[in-house]
Amino acid sequence: MSSVHSAPTVGLDPVILYRILQLRVDVFVVEQNCPYRELDGRDLEPTARQLWVQKNTEVAATLRVLTDPDGRARVGRVATATGFRGQGLAAALMSAAIALTGDADVVLDAQTYLAGWYARLGFAVDGPEFVEDGIPHVPMLLRRA
Numbered sequence: 001m002s003s004v005h006s007a008p009t010v011g012l013d014p015v016i017l018y019r020i021l022q023l024r025v026d027v028f029v030v031e032q033n034c035p036y037r038e039l040d041g042r043d044l045e046p047t048a049r050q051l052w053v054q055k056n057t058e059v060a061a062t063l064r065v066l067t068d069p070d071g072r073a074r075v076g077r078v079a080t081a082t083g084f085r086g087q088g089l090a091a092a093l094m095s096a097a098i099a100l101t102g103d104a105d106v107v108l109d110a111q112t113y114l115a116g117w118y119a120r121l122g123f124a125v126d127g128p129e130f131v132e133d134g135i136p137h138v139p140m141l142l143r144r145a
Contacts, residue, residue: 004096009048019059027079036133053089061089073101075108112136
């Protein structure tokens with residue numbers, strides 16, 4: 001198993017950041033055939049952190065951790081490259097992200113078909129299903145208190 005790397009976006013090597021963003025576009029825009037604004041500005045927030053697993057020079061999986069205005073941690077942009085799926089990389093990233101958030105509640109918007117996977121990590125559905133960019137999602141919460 002490869003190790004999980006973590007860094008503030010502003011501290012990332014530009015090549016690694018490029019590969020992270022390229023993977024996100026490959027998965028969310030190209031593979032899911034969903035033209036949307038992947039670069040939403042939130043990666044530039046002062047507390048934004050990128051987590052990734054690297055295999056040789058390739059970013060195999062990634063996610064980001066943000067801080068929402070209410071103080072809760074937000075995990076998003078969880079993506080694994082096609083050739084690396086089924087190896088537990090996303091679960092390793094999620095475990096690292098949860099550990100990184102300390103005692104803060106953690107929220108995420110899961111694609112509905114993945115709600116059960118996130119539930120195995122301790123998340124619970126926390127609101128009604130909604131459609132974002134043509135894809136059904138559910139808000140989920142990992143309550144720490």
